[in-house]
Amino acid sequence: MNPTTFVLFGATGDLAKRKIYPALYHLYIHGKLPKSFAVIGLGRKELTDETFRAHVKQSLHEFYRLDVKEDDTLRSFLDLFGFNILHIDRLEHFVQLKERVESWENGAGGAANRLFYLSVAPNFFGTIATQIEQSGLGSVTGWKRLIIEKPFGHDLASARELNSQLSQAFTEDEIYRIDHYLGKSMVQRLEAFKQANPVIQALWTSRYIANVQITADETVGVEDRAGYYDQAGAIRDMFQNHMMQLLMMLSIHVPNTNATAEDIRLKKKNVLEALEPLARQDVHTRIVRGQYAAGAIQGKPVQGYTSEPGISPDSKNDTFIAAKLNIDNYYWRGVPFYIRTGKRLKSKNTRIVVEFKEPLRSSAAAEDTSVPNLLVFEIGPNEGITLQLNTKDPNHKGEFKPVHIDMFPDRIEGQEAYETLIDDALNGDSTFFVHWDEVDLSWQWVQPILEAFEAGEVPLYPYAAGSHGPEAANALLAQDGFHWWFDEPSEHEAANAEEGRKPVEHVTAS
Numbered sequence: 001m002n003p004t005t006f007v008l009f010g011a012t013g014d015l016a017k018r019k020i021y022p023a024l025y026h027l028y029i030h031g032k033l034p035k036s037f038a039v040i041g042l043g044r045k046e047l048t049d050e051t052f053r054a055h056v057k058q059s060l061h062e063f064y065r066l067d068v069k070e071d072d073t074l075r076s077f078l079d080l081f082g083f084n085i086l087h088i089d090r091l092e093h094f095v096q097l098k099e100r101v102e103s104w105e106n107g108a109g110g111a112a113n114r115l116f117y118l119s120v121a122p123n124f125f126g127t128i129a130t131q132i133e134q135s136g137l138g139s140v141t142g143w144k145r146l147i148i149e150k151p152f153g154h155d156l157a158s159a160r161e162l163n164s165q166l167s168q169a170f171t172e173d174e175i176y177r178i179d180h181y182l183g184k185s186m187v188q189r190l191e192a193f194k195q196a197n198p199v200i201q202a203l204w205t206s207r208y209i210a211n212v213q214i215t216a217d218e219t220v221g222v223e224d225r226a227g228y229y230d231q232a233g234a235i236r237d238m239f240q241n242h243m244m245q246l247l248m249m250l251s252i253h254v255p256n257t258n259a260t261a262e263d264i265r266l267k268k269k270n271v272l273e274a275l276e277p278l279a280r281q282d283v284h285t286r287i288v289r290g291q292y293a294a295g296a297i298q299g300k301p302v303q304g305y306t307s308e309p310g311i312s313p314d315s316k317n318d319t320f321i322a323a324k325l326n327i328d329n330y331y332w333r334g335v336p337f338y339i340r341t342g343k344r345l346k347s348k349n350t351r352i353v354v355e356f357k358e359p360l361r362s363s364a365a366a367e368d369t370s371v372p373n374l375l376v377f378e379i380g381p382n383e384g385i386t387l388q389l390n391t392k393d394p395n396h397k398g399e400f401k402p403v404h405i406d407m408f409p410d411r412i413e414g415q416e417a418y419e420t421l422i423d424d425a426l427n428g429d430s431t432f433f434v435h436w437d438e439v440d441l442s443w444q445w446v447q448p449i450l451e452a453f454e455a456g457e458v459p460l461y462p463y464a465a466g467s468h469g470p471e472a473a474n475a476l477l478a479q480d481g482f483h484w485w486f487d488e489p490s491e492h493e494a495a496n497a498e499e500g501r502k503p504v505e506h507v508t509a510s
């Protein structure tokens, strides 16, 4: 690869120290950074190159999850870093930055690339793009790329405004929008798992699938993000981006193993285009909105949302969302997709459950002890794929018991979302970044929900911290004859527990 400068806006911030420096270090020690590489950190603080390197080193000791040795490798890694003071609204600072980058590029020789990473508040994105353009920093001899973090706008109009500002300096092909859920290794394996297994592909339709459940539960509350979160809520913080991405990754059909980034992104766009639109007057029938009240998490009492520091006592913000969506296309017509996500819930868990239909289930349901077949993707904090099947219960004549076949995919040693994503951006692989079409279409779908919330047309249900969310989220599935899997022990497991039987047999298949 040509000499490459990593230009980091917000180099003194939280994301940089927690994620970006550890990821760069990981790529460096695994030989994945370009041979000729420099990082220029930017911020208003008056750091020198030396004090900045000390800051980076400190971040590695604090946040890289393996031991960082004080050796020549670390020293040569830190030598890649330099710092420039930069106020976002001062053009002369961009001109100075350009001179520094050019002087490094001249020393490195040949055509040179620039990767701009905006690790700053989103309201700065537009100004930075304009300054890059006006200072000439955007004129490159190699490629230039831009990495930005979600949130991409606050609603449909602001997202479009932001995109038009970015488009002044970067083409769509040059913009790499991070949604770190797409960097999670199980999410990246989801598509490959479907593509590489014809048996899964064959089952991936409404003919066999009864419903899909996508859950992202957190135990944490609003923490120190009150200012941001009280304006965003679960709908903007999680649903419009991470949850919609999981929905797309689960439901796309890419028929061959050589799919390109364009193939995958086109299929994702097709899914969003096929989503049955939700009219504002119907929002209350398909969306459940909740806010945590006081309760207990793992035995420890915690306060309610409106008692949290920085949150107004009469805040009507949502900390929980559940939704029912339908994809109106050949594969998924008639299969409900249920999504839920929230804070201060019983356990931390991100998972997708695919529930299969039971065409052969006996009509004498009371005697039928079989359970639906399930395919479960555990995305975090643990990773794995589980298939639930039925088997004869040898100890109870005529009864079935579920067996779980567990597949634990090998973890690539030390792989973490930001390492994968920065590596991909350096190599021009946009597969697991968010295309503008996805941003625009997902905001289009969410916009009536925002409007209905704003107008107070959707009830805000309180739920006790440490619960699974409001009861209305269960009713959303119950009206279709389903229930959320794995919230409580299943009827079968409860009966087994009562009778002292072994609950579910696990078979490991890895």
Ligand SMILES: NC(=O)c1ccc[n+]([C@@H]2O[C@H](COP(=O)([O-])OP(=O)(O)OC[C@H]3O[C@@H](n4cnc5c(N)ncnc54)[C@H](OP(=O)(O)O)[C@@H]3O)[C@@H](O)[C@H]2O)c1
Pocket: 009, 010, 011, 012, 013, 014, 015, 016, 018, 042, 043, 044, 045, 086, 087, 088, 089, 118, 119, 120, 121, 122, 149, 150, 151
């Ligand atoms: N933190 C996370 O874990 C996380 C997770 C996902 C997404 N994000 C997103 O990542 C971005 C950065 O978040 P963060 O948590 O790192 O924010 P942060 O800790 O508040 O850092 C903001 C950075 O911006 C710089 N900055 C602020 N005003 C500036 C100005 N006028 N001119 C130049 N630089 C300025 C600050 O440096 P100086 O004070 O030195 O100027 C600082 O380095 C945001 O878009 C956020 O939404 C963060």
